[in-house]
Amino acid sequence: NAGVTQTPKFQVLKTGQSMTLQCAQDMNHNSMYWYRQDPGMGLRLIYYSASEGTTDKGEVPNGYNVSRLNKREFSLRLESAAPSQTSVYFCASTSMERTYEQYFGPGTRLTVT
Amino acid sequence: KQEVTQIPAALSVPEGENLVLNCSFTDSAIYNLQWFRQDPGKGLTSLLLIQSSQREQTSGRLNASLDKSSGRSTLYIAASQPGDSATYLCAVMDSSYKLIFGSGTRLLVRP
Numbered sequence: 001n002a003g004v005t006q007t008p009k010f011q012v013l014k015t016g017q018s019m020t021l022q023c024a025q026d027m028n029h030n031s032m033y034w035y036r037q038d039p040g041m042g043l044r045l046i047y048y049s050a051s052e053g054t055t056d057k058g059e060v061p062n063g064y065n066v067s068r069l070n071k072r073e074f075s076l077r078l079e080s081a082a083p084s085q086t087s088v089y090f091c092a093s094t095s096m097e098r099t100y101e102q103y104f105g106p107g108t109r110l111t112v113t
Numbered sequence: 114k115q116e117v118t119q120i121p122a123a124l125s126v127p128e129g130e131n132l133v134l135n136c137s138f139t140d141s142a143i144y145n146l147q148w149f150r151q152d153p154g155k156g157l158t159s160l161l162l163i164q165s166s167q168r169e170q171t172s173g174r175l176n177a178s179l180d181k182s183s184g185r186s187t188l189y190i191a192a193s194q195p196g197d198s199a200t201y202l203c204a205v206m207d208s209s210y211k212l213i214f215g216s217g218t219r220l221l222v223r224p
Contacts, residue, residue: 031210042117042202042214043157050210058211090156094210099164100144102204102212104157 002026004105006091012111013081021076021108023091031094032074033058033102034066036087043090049074081112115140115207119215126193127223134188134218136203141181144206148177148188151200151217160201161188193222 004025013019025032030051035043035058045058049068063085065077074093078085091105116139126132136146145164149157161170161177163186169178176189190197200219204212 033211035214040216042119042204042216043212044214045211048211092212096210099162100206100210101159101162102147102206103159104149106156 004091004093004103006089006105006108008108009106010109012113013078014113015082017081018077018079019081020078021089021091021110022073023075023105024073025091025093025103026072027093027095027103028071029093029103030071030096032068033092033094034064034074034076035090035092036060036085037090037107038087046076046089078110081110083112086110086112115143115205115213117203117205117213117215119201119203119218121218122216123219123221125221125223128193128195130193130222132190132193132220134190134201134203134220136186136188136215138184138186138205138213140207141184142208143181144208144210146177146179146186147204147206147212148175148186149202149204151202153199157202190220193220195222195224198222 007022033048034046047066052071089108094102148160163179174191200217202217204214
């Protein structure tokens with residue numbers, strides 16, 4: 001049981017390049033989330049998926065797109081990276097049963113030059 | 114719009130001291146409140162989750178309380194140790210099952 005996994009762990013992009021961050025969970029959770037964390041700040045929600053086949057915008061969605069590929073996988077795409085997107089990105093998942101506790105992946109450190 | 118505030122932003126204490134971290138939120142319509150620990154350059158580790166119907170949760174030397182009506186939670190750490198040094202994040206789950214985070218408290222426990 002690996003929990004929530006993210007790839008890659010680190011990435012450096014040039015301005016204008018595109019990339020996709022991958023996230024997978026093996027806990028059979030319905031809901032999945034993408035957050036970004038900037039220095040000295042808490043996490044801010046980018047996009048979330050309440051269930052397979054649905055996605056919704058969070059607090060800071062501009063410049064990002066997401067795909068809920070199946071119940072396990074939720075990817076985040078940067079179509080044209082900008083220096084303002086330099087951040088640490090965390091994926092999370094929640095079961096809609098019992099406690100609604102949210103479980104987090106280890107994060108992806110992205111630098112855009 | 115739900116806002117979560119954590120005070121203090123940073124705290125330095127000598128080893129062995131008992132300490133309290135504070136978290137406040139503006140909208141009492143929450144499903145739960147979670148406390149996380151984050152070590153430098155690492156991900157989030159869940160410490161305690163308090164359901165909206167609960168008043169407190171305990172795990173070892175940690176005790177978290179929740180007063181939903183006043184929009185406050187505290188994380189109490191007993192007999193602090195250098196290994197407790199980390200950033201502690203508070204987050205509330207809103208009515209749409211989204212977590213809203215505070216900016217965290219950076220804790221340093223000096224040997």
